[in-house]
Amino acid sequence: MIGLSQVYALAGLVFAGFAVMSLRDAANPRRRRNALFWGLFALSFLAGDHLGDLGNGVLVLAMALAAALGLGRSGTSADDAEARAASARTHGLRLFLPALLVPVIVLAGSLGVRHGGAIAAALVDPKQATLVSLSLAALVVAALSVRLFRQPVLAPLTEGLRLADTVGWMALLPQMLAALGAVFALAGVGTVVGETVTRVFPMDTRLAAVAVYCLGMAGFTVLMGNAFAAFPVMTAGVALPVLVKVYGGDPAAICAIGMLSGFCGTLLTPLAANFNLAPAALLDLDDRFAVIRAQAPTAVVLLLVNTVLMHVLAFPAHP
Amino acid sequence: MLVLLGVLLVVAGFAVGLNPLLVVLASALATGLAAGLSPLEVLAAFGKAFNENRYVSAAWLILPVIGVLERSGLQEAARGLIGRLRGVTFARLMLAYLFFRQATAALGLTSIAGQTQTIRPIIAPMAEAARAAETGAPALEPAETQKVRAFAAGTDNIGLFFGEDIFLAIGSILLMVGFLDQNGITVEPLHLSVWAIPTAIAAFLVHGARILLFGRRRTRP
Numbered sequence: 001m002i003g004l005s006q007v008y009a010l011a012g013l014v015f016a017g018f019a020v021m022s023l024r025d026a027a028n029p030r031r032r033r034n035a036l037f038w039g040l041f042a043l044s045f046l047a048g049d050h051l052g053d054l055g056n057g058v059l060v061l062a063m064a065l066a067a068a069l070g071l072g073r074s075g076t077s078a079d080d081a082e083a084r085a086a087s088a089r090t091h092g093l094r095l096f097l098p099a100l101l102v103p104v105i106v107l108a109g110s111l112g113v114r115h116g117g118a119i120a121a122a123l124v125d126p127k128q129a130t131l132v133s134l135s136l137a138a139l140v141v142a143a144l145s146v147r148l149f150r151q152p153v154l155a156p157l158t159e160g161l162r163l164a165d166t167v168g169w170m171a172l173l174p175q176m177l178a179a180l181g182a183v184f185a186l187a188g189v190g191t192v193v194g195e196t197v198t199r200v201f202p203m204d205t206r207l208a209a210v211a212v213y214c215l216g217m218a219g220f221t222v223l224m225g226n227a228f229a230a231f232p233v234m235t236a237g238v239a240l241p242v243l244v245k246v247y248g249g250d251p252a253a254i255c256a257i258g259m260l261s262g263f264c265g266t267l268l269t270p271l272a273a274n275f276n277l278a279p280a281a282l283l284d285l286d287d288r289f290a291v292i293r294a295q296a297p298t299a300v301v302l303l304l305v306n307t308v309l310m311h312v313l314a315f316p317a318h319p
Numbered sequence: 320m321l322v323l324l325g326v327l328l329v330v331a332g333f334a335v336g337l338n339p340l341l342v343v344l345a346s347a348l349a350t351g352l353a354a355g356l357s358p359l360e361v362l363a364a365f366g367k368a369f370n371e372n373r374y375v376s377a378a379w380l381i382l383p384v385i386g387v388l389e390r391s392g393l394q395e396a397a398r399g400l401i402g403r404l405r406g407v408t409f410a411r412l413m414l415a416y417l418f419f420r421q422a423t424a425a426l427g428l429t430s431i432a433g434q435t436q437t438i439r440p441i442i443a444p445m446a447e448a449a450r451a452a453e454t455g456a457p458a459l460e461p462a463e464t465q466k467v468r469a470f471a472a473g474t475d476n477i478g479l480f481f482g483e484d485i486f487l488a489i490g491s492i493l494l495m496v497g498f499l500d501q502n503g504i505t506v507e508p509l510h511l512s513v514w515a516i517p518t519a520i521a522a523f524l525v526h527g528a529r530i531l532l533f534g535r536r537r538t539r540p
Contacts, residue, residue, distance in 0.1 A: 004374065007374075011376070011379070014380060014382075014383060015379075041376070044369075044370065044373065045376075049370065053364070054359065054362060056367060057366025058366070059366065060369045064340040064343075064344055067338075084390060084395050086392075087395075088391075091396070092396060093400075095391055096393070098388060099441060102384065102436055103428075103430075103431030131374060134378075134380070138381050145384060145388055149387075149391035151391060155386070155387050155390055156383035156387050157383060159389065160382040160384075161386075162386055163382045163386045163389075169340055173339050173343070175372050175373065176340060176369065178368070178375050179343075179365050179368035179369040180325075180329075180347050180368075182367075182368030183325075183365055186364055187322045187325070189322050223329075228490070231495070231498065235498065236502070244504075251499060252510035252513075252514055253514045255495045256510075256513075256515050259491050259495060260480075263480040267473075267476060267477065270339070273339070275434075275476050276476070277339070278434070279438065283438070283439060283468040283472060285468060285469055287469075290465060290468075291472045294469040294472070295473040298477055302522055302525055305518065305521045305525070309521070
């Protein structure tokens with residue numbers, strides 16, 4: 001059955017390719033360190049399950065140190081820009097076809113596995129259908145594009161590395177933050193934050209309790225980087241005992257709008273690195289927090305809207 | 320209370336601009352030590368969690384295909400498309416993308432677009448070209464380019480976040496159903512997803528208004 005392990009093996013091979021390409025990249029003054037970084041990334045994906053917990057800990061420590069010392073980046077020459085413009089003139093709208101084929105394959109793959117009956121379910125792990133389809137799409141469309149647009153055979157690796165160099169050490173941060181979340185959970189950080197919030201803020205009116213829950217979901221999400229970590233704590237601490245039991249609110253409306261208040265926090269926090277910081281690196285922005293700044297006004301207004309919506313919509317018995 | 324030290328470290332470390340990777344390591348160490356683990360135990364716990372969360376980084380598998388398409392001129396073609404399509408302004412492009420992202424996410428199609436596969440190679444170049452055409456300049460000022468790109472990236476996140484919860488089988492809905500079930504409250508996924516609709520509409524109106532304002536802004540006074 002095709003599942004996570006095959007996806008990880010493919011990713012490991014691609015990252016190993018990045019490592020080799022980095023080493024051969026004469027334009028990058030720090031090519032050895034880049035090669036080490038991507039080589040360790042490859043090792044994690046190819047053999048992470050056999051390294052043991054401490055082994056994985058040492059691995060991530062080495063990756064973080066190598067990355068924090070500063071990774072290099074290969075330069076792009078003006079010839080490239082001219083070649084790209086010429087290729088764009090030659091191929092025109094056809095260039096969009098492979099880009100559209102990626103979502104089509106993802107869509108067909110995930111729907112096919114979900115509704116494809118026993119054969120499809122035996123072939124692909126239904127829980128990983130989207131990730132497997134995305135990997136398949138990445139592979140197939142890369143090969144197709146090389147052929148269609150007459151690119152060098154190694155272009156997927158060299159050009160993938162160019163993008164990876166743009167992202168740099170930021171490529172590692174989302175996974176490290178996910179691991180940090182697990183350590184927080186292990187140490188019971190969420191429970192302590194939740195207890196503090198419920199003890200410190202008064203909830204003697206319905207509006208105050210609604211505000212504590214909505215703003216608490218957002219604030220907690222900002223601190224933990226993830227609305228999913230905030231939800232159980234804030235809902236068990238505020239929503240169920242106060243909003244549902246005391247004020248008779250509808251649990252479905254309260255939870256749904258509470259979660260969306262958490263999402264407003266996700267838009268505001270650097271700890272949600274895959275949404276907020278990695279795109280800034282990918283788009284070559286000077287300000288690491290530029291995407292957060294662009295989202296902040298929308299997030300703050302929506303947080304207030306959510307608070308009002310919950311106050312108005314979630315308490316049918318007490319208008 | 321001592322376990323909150325790790326949270327404080329993260330907030331302070333990110334605020335002062337230290338390298339986030341080192342901040343995360345320091346925070347994990349402080350949190351683990353405060354919880355009574357030895358340094359080696361913290362390292363092992365962190366390593367285990369790192370290994371279990373590899374799917375987060377598996378998303379970078381998309382880089383090679385996007386790289387090949389960019390080398391073939393996809394960004395240039397996206398910019399050129401704006402020149403050919405009259406009537407596609409910055410605001411109309413971003414509004415259409417916001418609606419597309421919200422609507423497809425609401426159908427559960429969260430993976431058909433994204434920062435790496437859509438914003439960087441297609442939407443950001445189109446937005447830059449549209450903005451440049453509106454200001455009358457052949458190319459945007461570097462500062463304005465950065466603003467446009469960041470705004471496009473933010474629009475993708477906002478569309479995704481405030482669309483996906485309308486879909487019944489998305490992770491957050493399943494989390495809520497499971498959590499409420501543990502607490503003795505039975506809720507149908509449909510009831511949760513229905514309550515995501517008012518906020519989704521508000522998100523389109525609020526961010527849509529900001530898109531219109533951004534499009535009317537003058538780059539130079």
